[in-house]
Amino acid sequence: MNALLRHIVVLPVLLPLLAGTLMFFVAEARRSLRISIALASVLAQLAAGAALLYLTSDAAPWIWPEGVGVYPVGGWPAPFGIVLVVDRLAAVMVTLTGIVSLSALVYSATRWDRPGQPFHSLLQFLTMGLNGAFLTGDLFNLFVFFEVLLAASYGLMLRGGGTERIRLGLHYVAVNLTGSVLFLVGVALIYGMTGTLNMADLAGRAAMLDPHERGLFDAGAAVLGIAFLIKAGSWPLNFWLPGTYSIAIAPVGALFAMMTKVGLYAILRLGTILEEYETLGAALFFIGLASLATGAIGMLGAKHLARLVGYSVLVSTGILLSALGLRIEALTAPILFYLVVSAITTCLFFLLTGMTDRTRQADPALFASDDEEPAPVYAAYGIKAPSVEGGDGDVGVAIPAVMAFLGMVFACCALLVTGLPPLPGFLAKFSLLATALAATPAGAAPKEVWLLAVAVLGSGLAGLIALSRVGMRLFWSVAARQTPRLRLLEAAPVGMLVLLAGGLALFAGPVNTYLDAAARSLHRPDAYLHAVLSLETRREAPAEPAP
Amino acid sequence: MELVYALGIGILAGSGVWLLLRPRSFQVLMGLMLLSYATNLFIFGMGRLAQHAPPILDAAAAASDSVDPMRYADPVPQALVLTAIVIGFATTALFLVVLLALRGQTGTDHVDGREPEE
Numbered sequence: 332m333n334a335l336l337r338h339i340v341v342l343p344v345l346l347p348l349l350a351g352t353l354m355f356f357v358a359e360a361r362r363s364l365r366i367s368i369a370l371a372s373v374l375a376q377l378a379a380g381a382a383l384l385y386l387t388s389d390a391a392p393w394i395w396p397e398g399v400g401v402y403p404v405g406g407w408p409a410p411f412g413i414v415l416v417v418d419r420l421a422a423v424m425v426t427l428t429g430i431v432s433l434s435a436l437v438y439s440a441t442r443w444d445r446p447g448q449p450f451h452s453l454l455q456f457l458t459m460g461l462n463g464a465f466l467t468g469d470l471f472n473l474f475v476f477f478e479v480l481l482a483a484s485y486g487l488m489l490r491g492g493g494t495e496r497i498r499l500g501l502h503y504v505a506v507n508l509t510g511s512v513l514f515l516v517g518v519a520l521i522y523g524m525t526g527t528l529n530m531a532d533l534a535g536r537a538a539m540l541d542p543h544e545r546g547l548f549d550a551g552a553a554v555l556g557i558a559f560l561i562k563a564g565s566w567p568l569n570f571w572l573p574g575t576y577s578i579a580i581a582p583v584g585a586l587f588a589m590m591t592k593v594g595l596y597a598i599l600r601l602g603t604i605l606e607e608y609e610t611l612g613a614a615l616f617f618i619g620l621a622s623l624a625t626g627a628i629g630m631l632g633a634k635h636l637a638r639l640v641g642y643s644v645l646v647s648t649g650i651l652l653s654a655l656g657l658r659i660e661a662l663t664a665p666i667l668f669y670l671v672v673s674a675i676t677t678c679l680f681f682l683l684t685g686m687t688d689r690t691r692q693a694d695p696a697l698f699a700s701d702d703e704e705p706a707p708v709y710a711a712y713g714i715k716a717p718s719v720e721g722g723d724g725d726v727g728v729a730i731p732a733v734m735a736f737l738g739m740v741f742a743c744c745a746l747l748v749t750g751l752p753p754l755p756g757f758l759a760k761f762s763l764l765a766t767a768l769a770a771t772p773a774g775a776a777p778k779e780v781w782l783l784a785v786a787v788l789g790s791g792l793a794g795l796i797a798l799s800r801v802g803m804r805l806f807w808s809v810a811a812r813q814t815p816r817l818r819l820l821e822a823a824p825v826g827m828l829v830l831l832a833g834g835l836a837l838f839a840g841p842v843n844t845y846l847d848a849a850a851r852s853l854h855r856p857d858a859y860l861h862a863v864l865s866l867e868t869r870r871e872a873p874a875e876p877a878p
Numbered sequence: 879m880e881l882v883y884a885l886g887i888g889i890l891a892g893s894g895v896w897l898l899l900r901p902r903s904f905q906v907l908m909g910l911m912l913l914s915y916a917t918n919l920f921i922f923g924m925g926r927l928a929q930h931a932p933p934i935l936d937a938a939a940a941a942s943d944s945v946d947p948m949r950y951a952d953p954v955p956q957a958l959v960l961t962a963i964v965i966g967f968a969t970t971a972l973f974l975v976v977l978l979a980l981r982g983q984t985g986t987d988h989v990d991g992r993e994p995e996e
């Protein structure tokens with residue numbers, strides 16, 4: 332039983348790969364079959380994530396006593412073979428990916444997945460890349476999984492076509508290819524100095540480096556950090572982000588909500604393992620503040636809801652980075668809580684933009700050009716777009732009281748983004764600031780903490796102003812409004828996410844206990860290192876031939 | 879050899895960065911390609927440069943107790959370079975597709991999809 336349970340670690344990577352590949356062999360016209368495969372895969376990933384959450388917690392000490400599960404993919408022991416490692420943080424992130432991709436998938440089943448590109452396969456590959464990046468214990472595999480998710484995201488981002496999307500898509504691809512080059516340079520430098528790519532092995536080797544070698548190693552880590560910061564969307568490497576995220580179709584935007592979190596996760600993971608905080612911390616703080624300011628100003632200036640949400644992504648990245656930059660250990664658990672909440676918030680908000688976009692009849696061509704016409708990519712190449720049964724995608728039941736529902740969801744989103752009670756956005760920001768202030772006398776300079784508090788509250792205020800202005804225009808202006816038809820399949824994931832947010836507020840206690848444990852194990856990586864590196868002995872003991 | 883190698887990487891990377899910052903999408907593409915070549919060479923160099931050193935132990939050496947690692951090249955960077963080449967090739971091809979689509983849509987090869995106003 333235990334032996335079988337260990338294989339759960341690899342499922343979140345393997346399932347989407349298989350499902351995504353399988354769908355290439357299913358004709359595009361057989362839509363329901365494709366959706367069933369995708370749904371089965373995503374549900375199974377979610378179940379695997381939940382199982383990992385349970386197995387790494389204290390409730391199940393019989394499988395991984397220290398809460399760290401190691402899975403040698405090729406069967407080779409750790410520093411030589413490639414390992415997948417699951418600890419509490421990775422389990423949380425995998426579950427979060429499952430939730431976000433489930434919402435995006437169900438939402439897209441109404442009309443967003445019409446033919447053009449293999450939407451469902453790309454979605455599966457994106458989740459594969461995300462899960463892999465969260466689970467991998469190897470630096471180069473982190474790069475590979477980043478590329479998997481980026482390659483899928485290029486395709487998803489371009490969905491719907493239109494000149495504006497292609498233009499921003501070009502920028503997006505160029506920025507991320509440059510980021511990948513930096514990533515490789517950082518990895519190569521670190522390998523050249525330490526001779527290993529295994530994260531756990533790195534920790535030990537980095538500590539043993541000579542001072543003159545240490546400089547080059549730090550340079551490698553810094554280059555790697557820049558690559559992660561590009562993915563996380565931090566200032567000044569984030570000017571592509573709001574445009575790209577807001578022009579992508581709604582379910583894709585929702586999926587992208589997880590992509591900035593990958594960068595943050597990588598910073599958190601490698602920062603704690605390599606103990607690079609001392610060198611990078613101060614810089615992170617100011618980079619975070621600058622991202623926060625960019626995001627807040629952008630929110631105030633945004634005329635369109637989708638753009639506003641794009642800028643709110645920057646705000647949450649900024650808050651997370653500057654909180655990380657304070658280098659207060661007790662702050663990690665609130666940071667993780669805020670990360671979870673902001674991922675759900677962004678996902679919810681992007682899904683909402685897909686529905687409110689239909690309330691206005693005369694949109695600027697920029698944003699309305701999307702899915703009514705055949706993908707212009709085909710036109711550009713002179714190919715006839717493939718047709719499919721039920722082309723207009725009127726799937727599902729339309730629900731009544733649409734505007735009331737949308738308004739409610741919008742209010743929830745606003746509360747979550749600005750951090751007002753009773754939703755967990757408030758709890759997250761409150762615990763962040765309260766912990767930071769409580770830790771000041773012993774820890775960092777109080778000035779920085781006050782700066783963070785002012786910035787967080789100020790950005791909340793800016794968000795409130797911006798959101799109420801956009802909200803009034805969207806829901807209360809009488810002119811030129813058209814009540815959209817809303818499908819049950821679109822409303823269901825949105826409702827689920829709202830309920831989930833409410834649940835996070837209600838059960839903030841248990842969630843925080845778990846995240847506390849996750850943060851503790853992050854800052855005491857001994858268990859992680861031990862679990863990965865002792866794999867060798869555990870494996871070789873039964874393999875000894877008995878002559 | 880080290881000097882030539884380092885100069886080669888530097889020239890490739892420098893030209894790549896310059897092209898990357900140009901406004902024409904084809905120049906950006908070439909810049910990205912040059913940058914990825916420079917990176918691949920850099921990764922390879924991180925395994926230390928060696929001549930006439932095989933990356934795999936031969937049977938005789940593996941059987942003997944003492945293996946001198948100095949006589950062998952590091953196989954890991956070579957494997958990394960292979961992976962990086964494949965991934966870089968695929969993503970560059972993807973970039974080329976987007977480039978052509980933008981070109982077809984707008985009729986200009988400026989990265990912003992329109993000629994700057996003079």
